[in-house]
Amino acid sequence: MHSDLEQLLVLQDRQQRIKQIQTENTTVPLQQKNLEAQLAASAASVEALKQKMRQVEMNRKKLELDVGTRTESISRLKTQQYQTRKNDEFQAIGHEIERYENEIRKLEDEELELMEQADKLKAEIGAEEKKAAATKESISRQMTDLQDKSKTLESRFQELTKEHTELAAKIDEDLLSRFDRLFASKGDAAVVALEHDVCTGCHMKVTPATAMQVKAGREIVSCENCGRILYNAS
Ligand SMILES: [Zn+2]
Numbered sequence: 001m002h003s004d005l006e007q008l009l010v011l012q013d014r015q016q017r018i019k020q021i022q023t024e025n026t027t028v029p030l031q032q033k034n035l036e037a038q039l040a041a042s043a044a045s046v047e048a049l050k051q052k053m054r055q056v057e058m059n060r061k062k063l064e065l066d067v068g069t070r071t072e073s074i075s076r077l078k079t080q081q082y083q084t085r086k087n088d089e090f091q092a093i094g095h096e097i098e099r100y101e102n103e104i105r106k107l108e109d110e111e112l113e114l115m116e117q118a119d120k121l122k123a124e125i126g127a128e129e130k131k132a133a134a135t136k137e138s139i140s141r142q143m144t145d146l147q148d149k150s151k152t153l154e155s156r157f158q159e160l161t162k163e164h165t166e167l168a169a170k171i172d173e174d175l176l177s178r179f180d181r182l183f184a185s186k187g188d189a190a191v192v193a194l195e196h197d198v199c200t201g202c203h204m205k206v207t208p209a210t211a212m213q214v215k216a217g218r219e220i221v222s223c224e225n226c227g228r229i230l231y232n233a234s
Helices: 003-083 087-170 173-186 208-216
Strands: 191-195 229-232
Touching (some): 003 087, 003 173, 003 229, 173 229, 191 208, 208 229
Parallel strands (some): 191 229
16 A cells, blocks of 8 residues: 555544544533533422422411411400390300301311421422432532543543644645545545445445556545545455
8 A cells, every 4th residue: 555545544543533532522511511401400390399388388377377367356256245235246246256266167277288288298399309319419420420531532632633743744745735625525534445446435436547546556546536535445
């Protein structure tokens, strides 16, 4: 094989690995964001339940106050009832007391319902908090893994870039710029094998003349279809 081609192939290998690392690196912040979103969602579901709980507690306190005012009214009415001499007034006050007592019973029933709701919510919050703690732990582990991965990628990137620079310095300038242009435009490979007279870059058969030139290996030959530089695979 042409010695320039051998160098180009090594250069291409490093360049492909560098590109792969860059692609992997772009996913790291996305993965981090995704994990942060999971963490936020988990915290939000606990907070939503706690908010519900606060609402239930507030409603319960309001009911307690309502019961309190009615209890006070009843004791005030009972004093009035005790002091009256008139029978019809005594009875009217009695009805009013009864009305307040009925209201208190209803309020107490509602309070019981709210207490049941609070118990249920308490259990739900407990379960959700447990789940959130597990999520937090798992996410923090994944975050650490991501940071480690990012560090590994970064040091690998530095090594490859250094190697790439050293290799590129040894290659003829014109050939290198031809390679760079091809690599940039094709996105995958600038130098590809010719297998059974077929370019493995574009999968087209080259002309017999081109195939012969590639096999002779005396010059840099391009695929007449896609422009990639060819080397003889057999
Ligand atoms: Zn081709």
